[in-house]
Amino acid sequence: MAVRMPSNFGQSGHGDDAPDVLGFEILAEKAASLGRAGERVEAALARLRKGGAEERAVLLKAAAEAVHAYFIQRELCGLRRHDAAIREYDIPKAVLARLGAR
Structure with a gap:
C-alpha cells in the first residue's frame, strides 16, 4: 500500500528533522489491517x-x-478496550462467550 506523507512534515535535508517514514508505513499498514479485520467481523x-x-454452531465458531x-489487531494498534467495538458491531453475547467474556 502506498502512503503519501502529510504535507506538514518539512524536509530540511538534516537527519534529525527527517520524518519516520518506516514508522508511518507501519502505522498505515496497522490501520489497513484493522479495517480488513473489521470487514471480516461484519461478514x-x-x-x-x-x-x-x-449451521449455527459452525457460524458461531467462525x-x-x-x-x-x-480484538488482537485492535490491541496491536494500542486499543485495549473493546466495549465500543462490541456495541458498534452489535456482537452477540453467544460470540463473546466463546471468547471467554462474561
Whole structure:
C-alpha cells in the first residue's frame, strides 16, 4: 500500500528533522489491517444472523474466530478496550462467550 506523507512534515535535508517514514508505513499498514479485520467481523456476523439453526454452531465458531482476530489487531494498534467495538458491531453475547467474556 502506498502512503503519501502529510504535507506538514518539512524536509530540511538534516537527519534529525527527517520524518519516520518506516514508522508511518507501519502505522498505515496497522490501520489497513484493522479495517480488513473489521470487514471480516461484519461478514461473519451477517452470516451468523442469516444462518439457520442447523449451521449455527459452525457460524458461531467462525464469528468468534473473526472477532478474536479483530480484538488482537485492535490491541496491536494500542486499543485495549473493546466495549465500543462490541456495541458498534452489535456482537452477540453467544460470540463473546466463546471468547471467554462474561
